[in-house]
Structures are given as structure tokens and as C-alpha cells.
Amino acid sequence: MISNMVFKNTALFLVLSILSCGNSFNTKARSEKPKAQDTIKSSKSSTAIAEIKTGADDWITYLPVLKKHKSIGIVANQTSIVNYNPNAKNRDELRTESATKSMHLVDWLVENKINVTKIYAPEHGFRGTADAGELIKDGKDTKTGIPIISLYGDNKKPKPEQLAGIDILVFDLQDVGARFYTYISSLHYIMEACAENKIKLLILDRPNPNGNTVDGPVLEKENSSFIGMHTIPVLHGMTIGEYGKMINGEKWLKNGIQCELSVVPCVNYTKDMSYSLPVRPSPNLPNDQSINLYASLCFFEGTNVSLGRGTEKQFQIYGSPFLPKTDFSFIPKPNLGSKDPLHNGKVCYGEDLSNAPKVKGIELKWLLKAYATTADKSKFFIPFFTKLAGTKKLQEQIEAGMTEADIKKSWEKGIEDFKKIRKKYEIY
Numbered sequence: 001m002i003s004n005m006v007f008k009n010t011a012l013f014l015v016l017s018i019l020s021c022g023n024s025f026n027t028k029a030r031s032e033k034p035k036a037q038d039t040i041k042s043s044k045s046s047t048a049i050a051e052i053k054t055g056a057d058d059w060i061t062y063l064p065v066l067k068k069h070k071s072i073g074i075v076a077n078q079t080s081i082v083n084y085n086p087n088a089k090n091r092d093e094l095r096t097e098s099a100t101k102s103m104h105l106v107d108w109l110v111e112n113k114i115n116v117t118k119i120y121a122p123e124h125g126f127r128g129t130a131d132a133g134e135l136i137k138d139g140k141d142t143k144t145g146i147p148i149i150s151l152y153g154d155n156k157k158p159k160p161e162q163l164a165g166i167d168i169l170v171f172d173l174q175d176v177g178a179r180f181y182t183y184i185s186s187l188h189y190i191m192e193a194c195a196e197n198k199i200k201l202l203i204l205d206r207p208n209p210n211g212n213t214v215d216g217p218v219l220e221k222e223n224s225s226f227i228g229m230h231t232i233p234v235l236h237g238m239t240i241g242e243y244g245k246m247i248n249g250e251k252w253l254k255n256g257i258q259c260e261l262s263v264v265p266c267v268n269y270t271k272d273m274s275y276s277l278p279v280r281p282s283p284n285l286p287n288d289q290s291i292n293l294y295a296s297l298c299f300f301e302g303t304n305v306s307l308g309r310g311t312e313k314q315f316q317i318y319g320s321p322f323l324p325k326t327d328f329s330f331i332p333k334p335n336l337g338s339k340d341p342l343h344n345g346k347v348c349y350g351e352d353l354s355n356a357p358k359v360k361g362i363e364l365k366w367l368l369k370a371y372a373t374t375a376d377k378s379k380f381f382i383p384f385f386t387k388l389a390g391t392k393k394l395q396e397q398i399e400a401g402m403t404e405a406d407i408k409k410s411w412e413k414g415i416e417d418f419k420k421i422r423k424k425y426e427i428y
Contacts, residue, residue, distance in 0.1 A: 052267070052268050052269045052273065053083075054083075054266050055172070055203070056105055056172050057083050058204075060088065060090065061264050062202065066170070069167035071117045072116045072117065072170060073117065073170070074105065074109070075169065075173065075190055076105050076119060076121075076173065077121065077122060077173055077174075078104075079277070080172040081104060082102065082103050082105050082108040083101070084100070086100070086101065105170075106144060106146065117165065118146065120158060120162075120169075121149070121152075122173060122186040123152045123182045149162050151190070156185070157190075157192060157193050160196075163197050166199055167200070168199065168201070171190060172204040174277060176210060176291050177213070178236075179230075179233065179235075181294075184229075185226045185228075185229050187203075187244055188252065191248065191259040192253045194259045198260075202262050203244050203264070205239050205242075206240060207266055208237065208239050208240075209288070209291050210237070210295070211237065211275075212272060214235055214419060215411070216233040216235055216361075216415075217389055217390055217410075218232060218411070219231050220390060223390050223391060225387045227387055230247070230252055234295050235295050235361065236418075239427065241265060242425050245427075246422065246425040269428060282337070283314075284314040287316075289356075289358075292359060296364070296367075297316075297366065299394075300318055300367065302381060302383075302384040302386070302388045303371075303380050304374070305319065305323070305370050306348050309342060310334060310342075311330050311332060313352070314337070318370065321348055322374050322376065323350055323375075324349060324373050328349070328351060329348060330348050332345070332346070332348065367398070368398060
């Protein structure tokens with residue numbers, strides 16, 4: 001059974017509220033969607049984003065809960081930042097006061113006498129500097145001395161002995177709303193381990209920088225992997241808190257088990273708001289443009305085309321030695337997050353999209369253009385493409401010469417069916 005705890009406006013007062021699947025710590029202010037003018041003063045306002053409070057920023061809600069537990073585990077990385085005003089006395093002040101200080105969640109909890117005993121690090125590591133797919137080793141946080149357990153490589157799911165003694169696990173990672181971004185897969189395994197070991201899970205929610213956008217082919221079960229575990233479109237249009245509720249509610253965990261889950265929602269947030277990430281979520285997503293283009297350009301990972309790893313414009317350019325010579329070229333070289341990039345040291349021709357207009361959803365035109373103009377089409381795709389797409393159909397459609405419009409039309413039913421399921425778990 002799922003325990004259902006909801007915080008009211010008095011920080012230490014708890015009441016029970018039955019929710020459909022997974023909990024949310026709600027207040028009246030959050031349950032009613034805020035008007036745009038409550039947080040967005042103007043489209044050009046530099047302070048608009050600061051008005052949005054993440055779940056981690058809502059410390060008035062979760063600190064009293066954590067203080068009731070003897071041993072706390074934290075799933076966190078470099079995005080797990082708390083922005084806070086130490087003078088805030090209640091949730092109403094949290095809504096209106098601007099943050100005056102920032103601190104990593106682990107440091108913040110330790111400073112507030114929360115007994116954090118273990119840190120669990122996802123892909124890219126606790127400080128977020130490792131390559132995609134790079135082995136992360138266990139160790140200790142140099143600042144706090146707290147043991148770090150890697151949740152990547154062969155240890156994606158915490159073992160019972162790695163969870164021994166933990167009363168409650170806190171999950172705080174910044175997602176980008178794409179199926180093949182592996183933090184939602186890490187969430188799945190965390191939830192499964194918590195359910196099996198009877199450990200409570202608390203998700204500190206964060207905005208989805210791709211907002212409410214749902215797009216792309218729906219994954220077929222036979223193509224499940226760590227870069228796509230569930231039958232959802234490429235862009236799912238959910239926050240990570242909502243996604244956790246969906247994992248629970250749809251009984252996607254092994255044997256249909258469910259996790260005792262609670263979610264601390266964002267404050268002053270709706271998914272039609274733009275949100276600029278203050279910290280890059282992984283080494284190869286350096287800015288808003290790369291995050292916006294990520295779902296469109298990531299398909300190149302399943303081809304012989306570089307999407308800019310080994311440059312300073314990751315997920316903002318594409319090219320290869322096998323495409324026609326153009327005015328734009330780049331040479332990938334080892335750098336942060338890419339120690340051995342594709343086409344290392346070779347001249348790649350393609351396009352620079354770093355100043356391209358923002359896209360809404362997935363654009364296939366660059367993928368189709370690269371396939372149409374590559375020197376040898378038989379060498380364009382690699383098997384990894386099917387895992388990224390979640391289906392063999394997309395490669396077959398491209399090879400058959402289908403237009404982008406016709407390909408996207410084939411996604412429509414799957415997207416609409418998914419939206420009906422998603423609606424049950426929406427918080428915002």
C-alpha cells in the first residue's frame with residue numbers, strides 16, 4: 001500500500017490525503033495553478049525564473065519530515081541545488097521571497113542536522129563530470145566524507161546491503177523530459193529497490209525544461225533498455241515527480257510492486273512556463289539551446305554522424321566526414337564529458353544550429369537530410385539507433401524515403417494514448 005502524506009500550510013502539521021498513486025506534498029497555493037502574472041512579470045523579465053521554486057527549495061515542507069528519520073540516503077548530482085531565504089518563516093513567504101543563498105542539497109541537509117549516511121550517484125557521477133556511459137566508481141564525498149555509491153554500469157539498482165540502515169531515500173535530479181535521458185531509468189530502479197526493501201522514497205520535484213511537450217515514437221517493449229525502459233514517447237512532457245507517480249500507478253516495477261512514494265512539488269510553476277536550468281544537467285548539455293535540441297539531435301547517436309561531442313557546441317551542431325563539404329565544419333577533440341568523441345581529430349561537415357530558432361517537439365529534418373546526403377547509406381545507421389528510437393520502424397521509414405510529416409503522423413495515435421495515461425499523474 002502507498003502511504004499518503006500531505007503537508008498543509010503549517011510546517012509541522014501533517015494530515016492524510018488519499019491520492020490516486022504516489023503522494024504529493026500539496027498546499028492550496030500549489031494545487032491551484034498560478035496565473036502567469038503571479039510569477040512572470042513580463043516576457044523579458046530577468047527575475048521571472050527566480051520566482052519558480054523547485055521541490056528542493058521548499059525546505060519548509062521536507063525538513064520536518066527528514067528530521068523524524070534516523071538515517072537518510074540521497075540520490076543527487078550537481079543539479080541538486082537548494083536556493084533559499086533563511087528568513088522565510090512559512091510557505092507563503094517562500095512563495096514571495098527571492099532566494100538569497102544557494103547550496104548543494106547534501107551540504108544543506110548536513111548543515112540542518114539531517115543524518116545523511118549515503119549518497120547514490122547516477123550516470124555522470126555525483127559532481128556530474130563523467131562521460132556518458134563511463135564507469136563511476138564508489139567512493140567518498142571529499143567535502144562531507146559521506147560514502148558515495150555509484151548507480152551506473154553494473155550497479156544500476158541499489159543492492160539490499162547498499163540500502164541497509166536507510167529509513168528514507170531522497171531523490172533530487174534535474175531531468176530534461178526525454179525518454180533516453182537516463183535519470184528516469186535510475187528513478188525506476190531506485191523505486192524498485194525501495195519497494196523491495198520497504199524504504200520510503202521522497203522526490204524533490206524540478207521543472208521540465210521541455211515543458212508539456214509530448215512527441216516522438218512510443219517505445220515497444222521488445223526494445224526496452226536503460227535508455228528507454230517504458231512504453232512512452234521520446235518527449236513525455238512530465239516532471240520527474242509526475243513520472244515517479246506514473247511508474248507506481250502503472251505498476252511498471254518488477255512484479256507490479258509499488259513504492260511508498262511522496263513528491264514535494266515545485267512552487268509557482270506550470271508546464272507552460274519557460275525554465276532555464278541554472279546548472280548543466282550533464283556535461284554535454286551546456287545550455288538551453290542544447291536541451292531544446294537534445295531530443296531531435298540525439299538520434300544521431302545511432303548513426304555515423306557526430307552531434308558535437310568533443311566540441312563546445314554539444315547537441316547544437318552535427319556533421320561527419322561522410323557528408324558533403326559545406327562552409328561549416330568542426331573537428332571533435334577530447335574534452336569535458338567526451339574523452340574519445342566520435343570522429344576524434346577528423347574534419348566533420350554539417351550544420352551549426354547553435355543560433356537556430358527554438359523547436360517545439362522533435363525535428364527530423366536534420367536527420368533526414370544527413371541520411372539523404374551521406375556518402376554510403378548502408379553505413380549510416382548502427383544498431384544503437386533502434387534503442388534510441390524504441391522501435392525499428394523509424395529507421396525503416398527513413399530508409400523508405402518517407403517524409404517528416406508522414407513519419408510524425410504515424411506517431412499520433414501512440415501519443416494520444418499516452419496522454420490519456422499521463423493525465424492521471426499530472427501535478428501541474
